[in-house]
Amino acid sequence: MLTLYQFNACPFCWKVKAMLHLTHTPYQVIEVTPFGMPELDFTTHKKVPVLRDNNEIILESERIVLYIREHYSQLSPPTQQDYDWLQWVDQTLVHYLPPLIHPNIRTSYQNFAHIMLPNQFKPLKQWGVRVAGALVMPRVARKMQAKHNISHPQQEFERALQHWVQQGLKGQMYYAGAQLGLVDAVVYGVLKSGAKMPFWSGVLSNNATLQQWFERCDAQLATPTATLSA
Numbered sequence: 120m121l122t123l124y125q126f127n128a129c130p131f132c133w134k135v136k137a138m139l140h141l142t143h144t145p146y147q148v149i150e151v152t153p154f155g156m157p158e159l160d161f162t163t164h165k166k167v168p169v170l171r172d173n174n175e176i177i178l179e180s181e182r183i184v185l186y187i188r189e190h191y192s193q194l195s196p197p198t199q200q201d202y203d204w205l206q207w208v209d210q211t212l213v214h215y216l217p218p219l220i221h222p223n224i225r226t227s228y229q230n231f232a233h234i235m236l237p238n239q240f241k242p243l244k245q246w247g248v249r250v251a252g253a254l255v256m257p258r259v260a261r262k263m264q265a266k267h268n269i270s271h272p273q274q275e276f277e278r279a280l281q282h283w284v285q286q287g288l289k290g291q292m293y294y295a296g297a298q299l300g301l302v303d304a305v306v307y308g309v310l311k312s313g314a315k316m317p318f319w320s321g322v323l324s325n326n327a328t329l330q331q332w333f334e335r336c337d338a339q340l341a342t343p344t345a346t347l348s349a
C-alpha cells in the first residue's frame with residue numbers, strides 16, 4: 120500500500136490526498152513530527168509530502184501527483200495547459216495561504232485548532248506546540264508575503280480565484296468539462312487545506328461559482344481512502 124508522509128496543515132499534502140481520492144487509491148498516512156521530522160529518516164529530503172510505494176520514494180508534490188496518475192489511474196497525461204495550471208497552483212495560489220491563516224498571533228492560535236490533528240501530542244505538548252506555532256508562524260507568513268509581493272492577501276487571493284473561475288472553469292462544471300480531473304483535484308486540494316479556517320467562508324460567499332465547483336469537488340474528493348497509521 121502507498122504511504123503518504125504529511126503534515127495535516129500542508130497544502131501540498133492535501134493536493135496529493137485529493138489526487139489519491141480522485142483515483143480511489145488506498146493509502147496510509149503518517150503524520151510527520153515537525154521537530155526534526157524523524158519519520159523521514161529514510162531520506163535527506165526534509166519536506167512533506169513524501170510518498171512511499173514499496174521501495175520507491177517519490178518527492179515533491181507535483182511529481183507525486185504525476186506518479187499517481189501514471190501508476191494508479193487511467194487518466195490521460197496532462198497537456199501543456201494543464202501543466203501551466205499546476206505551476207500556477209504552486210507558484211501563485213498556495214502563497215496566499217500563510218498570510219491568511221497566520222495574519223497575527225491571535226488568529227494563528229485559533230487556526231492551529233484546525234491545523235493540528237486532535238491528540239497529535241500529549242495534552243501539555245499539544246498546547247505548547249500550538250502556542251509556539253502561533254508565535255512563530257505570523258513572522259514566517261509575513262516574510263513569505265513580502266517575498267511574493269502580496270500586499271492585500273484576502274483581496275489578491277479572491278482575485279486569483281476569480282482567475283481560476285474565469286480562465287480555468289470557463290463556465291463549465293469542471294476544468295475539463297463535465298468530468299472531474301487532475302487539475303481540479305490539485306486546485307481543490309490546496310484550497311481544502313484552508314477550508315476550515317474562518318477566512319474561507321468569506322471567500323466562498325463572494326464567489327458563488329467557486330462555491331458550487333468546490334462543493335461538487337467536495338462530494339467526490341473529500342472521502343478519504345486512507346488509514347491513519349500510528
Ligand SMILES: N[C@@H](CCC(=O)N[C@@H](CS)C(=O)NCC(=O)O)C(=O)O
Pocket residue numbers: 126128129130131165166167168178179180181
Ligand atoms: N515544493 C515542495 C514544497 C513542500 C513544502 O514546502 N512543504 C512544507 C510544508 S507545507 C515543509 O515540509 N516544510 C518543512 C520545512 O521546510 O522544514 C512540494 O511541492 O512538495
